[in-house]
Amino acid sequence: MRLYWSPVELASRLARRGIKYNFASGAPDPGLLPFDELRKSFERVYEEYGKAIIAYPGAGGLRELRIELSRYANRVLGINANWRDVIVTAGAQHAIKLLSQLLMRRRTVVYVEDPTFVETIAPMKFQGARLISVPIDDEGVNTHELERLVKTHGPGIIYTVPNCHNPTGVSLSRNRRKHLIEIAREYGLIIIEDDPYTSLYPNTEPALKAINNDVIYVGTFSKILGPGLRIGFAIASGELRNNLEKLEQHDFAASTLNQYLVFDLLRRGIADDVIRKARELYPRKLQELVKALDDYLPNTLMFRPSCGFYAFINTGVNAWELLKRSVKQKVVFVPGGKFFINGGRQNTARLSIGSIRIDLIREGIKVLSDVINGYSMTM
Numbered sequence: 001m002r003l004y005w006s007p008v009e010l011a012s013r014l015a016r017r018g019i020k021y022n023f024a025s026g027a028p029d030p031g032l033l034p035f036d037e038l039r040k041s042f043e044r045v046y047e048e049y050g051k052a053i054i055a056y057p058g059a060g061g062l063r064e065l066r067i068e069l070s071r072y073a074n075r076v077l078g079i080n081a082n083w084r085d086v087i088v089t090a091g092a093q094h095a096i097k098l099l100s101q102l103l104m105r106r107r108t109v110v111y112v113e114d115p116t117f118v119e120t121i122a123p124m125k126f127q128g129a130r131l132i133s134v135p136i137d138d139e140g141v142n143t144h145e146l147e148r149l150v151k152t153h154g155p156g157i158i159y160t161v162p163n164c165h166n167p168t169g170v171s172l173s174r175n176r177r178k179h180l181i182e183i184a185r186e187y188g189l190i191i192i193e194d195d196p197y198t199s200l201y202p203n204t205e206p207a208l209k210a211i212n213n214d215v216i217y218v219g220t221f222s223k224i225l226g227p228g229l230r231i232g233f234a235i236a237s238g239e240l241r242n243n244l245e246k247l248e249q250h251d252f253a254a255s256t257l258n259q260y261l262v263f264d265l266l267r268r269g270i271a272d273d274v275i276r277k278a279r280e281l282y283p284r285k286l287q288e289l290v291k292a293l294d295d296y297l298p299n300t301l302m303f304r305p306s307c308g309f310y311a312f313i314n315t316g317v318n319a320w321e322l323l324k325r326s327v328k329q330k331v332v333f334v335p336g337g338k339f340f341i342n343g344g345r346q347n348t349a350r351l352s353i354g355s356i357r358i359d360l361i362r363e364g365i366k367v368l369s370d371v372i373n374g375y376s377m378t379m
């Protein structure tokens with residue numbers, strides 16, 4: 001089994017070198033992270049729970065946090081879940097890895113949006129899963145095509161990011177949501193819903209899990225409270241929930257201290273405060289990006305992003321070569337080829353509005369367009 005560096009990791013490393021316009025990072029806006037409140041939370045849990053904050057976490061996660069998470073799921077995501085069905089993980093990535101280990105074997109059929117998030121499909125590939133690419137457009141994954149593929153390849157699992165997709169920014173339309181649930185029911189498909197961005201935008205479609213309880217839901221606090229906390233969660237029930245807890249014993253990856261911190265940030269309403277501010281800021285950032293692209297790089301957007309952090313463009317030139325040149329002008333992004341199941345498509349790129357300052361977005365796209373135009377002329 002070969003292991004690969006993710007293009008997100010590679011581009012993010014470049015971003016550490018004095019980069020002004022960081023369109024590569026999937027990290028949240030640093031201005032929104034509740035850094036001072038984190039310190040207060042540390043002091044509070046230190047006083048209140050003493051050495052329990054550095055004890056072993058226990059499989060499934062801290063009870064107090066699981067209860068807060070079930071309230072959060074209900075309040076913010078419209079998902080009704082018993083706290084026992086909420087499993088704390090070390091981020092969404094860890095949840096997906098555990099689910100891959102539990103549900104996927106060599107040749108297990110897994111339907112995935114194409115393009116999809118390269119980092120979460122890596123553990124699926126590692127299990128030897130047979131990934132089947134399903135096209136995605138401005139209305140999200142093409143469920144008619146999915147149904148046709150399921151008839152050919154048989155039942156299995158679908159891994160989907162229905163809201164604010166990474167890397168395309170699209171959301172699944174209401175009709176296709178219904179259709180997806182129907183297909184799952186009719187053909188016995190297991191749905192894994194990966195959902196890091198819904199809470200950051202107002203007026204998003206409800207999670208699939210909110211309309212069908214059979215869906216396995218994966219959430220995260222990376223985009224709300226900080227990705228370095230490594231706290232996410234899965235919502236599942238019955239045998240799968242039990243097995244997720246048992247499998248967590250293999251790594252105990254979610255730090256007890258960080259679970260206490262997130263618990264305190266949730267119970268004090270700090271996470272909700274961040275969400276309120278995020279819902280005001282991120283839509284403006286995304287709009288700024290789309291407008292700048294329309295002005296400086298017209299007709300490059302391959303999908304119309306509706307929410308989340310990302311836009312996916314056709315660069316017209318090899319994106320890795322372009323990246324080398326754009327780094328010199330202090331711009332980074334993630335080349336898009338690896339987001340496609342079978343690679344190829346080297347002339348594409350993912351642009352993120354996550355961590356770049358809003359007032360630098362337009363300027364950054366202008367610089368990128370100059371680099372692209374300069375590169376095209378030398379070819």
Ligand SMILES: Cc1ncc(COP(=O)(O)O)c(C=O)c1O
Nearest residue numbers: 026091092093117166220222232
């Ligand atoms: C769709 C998707 N899934 C999973 C993750 C990983 O999140 P976490 O930091 O919680 O592991 C991300 C982060 O960018 C993402 O966009």
